Amino acid sequence: MPPHLTTTTSPRPGRRHARRLRRATAAAASIGVVMLTTAGTGHADPxxxxxxxxxxxxxxxxxxxxxxxxxxxxxxxxxxxxxxxxxxxxxxxxxxxxxHFLYFDPRGRGRAIEVIGDLTRAQRVAVLVPGADTTLSSFDKRGGKPWSTPGGGARAVYVQARAASPEPGLAVVAWLGYAAPKTFSGDVLTSDRATEGAVQLRKFMKGVHQVNPRASVGLLCHSYGSVVCGRAALDGSNSAAWKQVTDIALYGSPGTTAWSASRFGGTARVWAGRGATDWMEDVPHVRIFGLGLGPDPVSRGFGARVFDAGGGGHSDYLAPGSASLRNLTGIALGHASEVTRG
Structure with missing residues (x-):
């Protein structure tokens, strides 16, 4: 091949190196090799x-x-x-x-459901469903990015909503209602944990319906949490409680097990977004014999409304000042016309 063609078709060294690093990270996450585990140690849970x-x-x-x-x-x-x-x-x-916590279970890696705002009077309820590696210990803080946690992310959405309107009529729920898998585990390759989580999410949605049947609901589903939301939508879209859901946002998603957004049923708007530097782009989007999580939600064939998620990485979607936070808050509020498309 002539040298001039080689220089125009090959990526720059810096970009090539960055992509290799991202692929290595994605491979580690998708292979899910288990090196360390707290299960089966023989110690009783205190x-x-x-x-x-x-x-x-x-x-x-x-x-x-x-x-x-x-x-x-x-x-x-x-x-x-x-x-x-x-x-x-x-x-x-x-x-x-x-x-205010509606549910708390300290056993194992833990579960907790926190409410920010007035759930009984809210016109709109946003439920934030987190992904892998979420535990009680990381419910509020993870490294230097508190917005990447259920509690910190829910507060970021609530603060963003109040910045636009002092009384946004919004309650935000940080929902760690399932046993989130570890990133480096075989659990992230299957929908088993998500299926169990979906049962609990649908149960929680019934509770929200009992507390406030007039409110509409937006689901904000990050990473493996999007698998939970996908399974819940696939199996429960006909229930009265699920009919309150008008928006489902899938961001940093490895897939949902659904082949298209239309499979979710119901009338909810399905949104999808991925930051420009999110390593999830390089995860294989397949589903064979129960392994893998299906098509990429931001792909054209999936049929979701793709929103602008900015240039951030996998943990940056709810970072203050980001395009992704602004758009996810718009989805949380049900303001579809204010969401910028990607």
Missing amino acids: YAAPVAVPKMAPSTLDVRYAAERGSIEKALKTAEKVGDAPRQKALGGFLQPGR
Whole structure:
């Protein structure tokens, strides 16, 4: 091949090196080699099972908030006793004034559901469903990017909404209601964890319907959380509670197991976005014999409304000041006309 053709068709060294790094990261995530695990160590879990709480209803929310706060206090004492420093720090943050948890389970890697805003009076409810490697210890903080966590991300959306309107009529839920898989595990290659999570998400949506049947709902589904949302939509779109869902946003998604957005059923708008430097671009989007998670949601064939997710990476979608946060907040509010397309 002539030299002049070689220089015009080959990527620049810097871009080629960056792409190799991204492919290496993606390969590690998709292969899911298990090197370390906390399961099967033979040690009994020191944390207590969740307390019994009444079903979700307008009259029971305060009771649930108080009961779960008591559970968090008890779990903090256990963490102090067993020397679980990361859990101590996280639970201490949970107990800050003004925080409200509808559900809390400290066993294993933990589960928690936090509400920001007034769930009973909201005109709009946004439910943030996180992805892999989300635990109680990382519910609020992960490295130097608090917005990449369920709690921090939910607060980022709420603050963004209030910046546009002091009374946006929005409640945001940070929903860690399932056992999120580890990135470096075989679980991220299948929909098994998502299927279990989808059952819990649909159950939670019934609770939201009981608390506030007039509110419309937007689902913000990050990474493996988009698999959870996809499974929930595939299996529950005909329920009365699910009919409240008007928008489903899939971002940083490895796939949803659905072959197209139309398979979700119902009338919800399905959105998809991926940051320009998100390594998820290089994950194989296949599904064979139950392995893999299906087509890329930002691909033209999937049929989602692709929104501008900016130039950020996999953990940057809810970063303050970003195009992705602005658009995801617009989706959360149901303001489809304000969402810029990608």
